[in-house]
Amino acid sequence: MFSCAWLWMYIGAFLMLGELLAPGFVIFFFGLSAATVGACRFAFGEAFTATWQLAAFSAFSILYLVVLRRWVKSVFTGDVSSSSDLKDEMIGRPAQVIEEIAPGKFGRILVGDAEWSASSDVAIAAGSSVTVVGRENLTLKVLPA
16 A cells, blocks of 8 residues: 655655756755655654644754755865966966967976966967966966076
């Protein structure tokens, strides 16, 4: 026979899977709340009436959203740096020219351990030291040091 506890479990699973369609870590916690209410219904049986089920669903939803959302979201999204952070980080750094840079043409530079495409308004010979003064997409703009 179908029980109310299984209905809560199915609703919980449906909502948690719904998070895949609309990411933002909100729907997931309503699903988790529904699954918790289903587990409570299994544990307490008929004594866990519809009124208690709705009250528990509301309470667990608020509790999970307030307590767990920030932590779970940080675990799944990680620490992401924006493109502008990289741009600011590169400006002013010294570099070594490894492939000659001609005005209006691209050359290669070594910044730390990474090679970058570089451009400059002046000719710069291979082996010269330069300073990064800007960035356009994946090309760094440099001037002689």
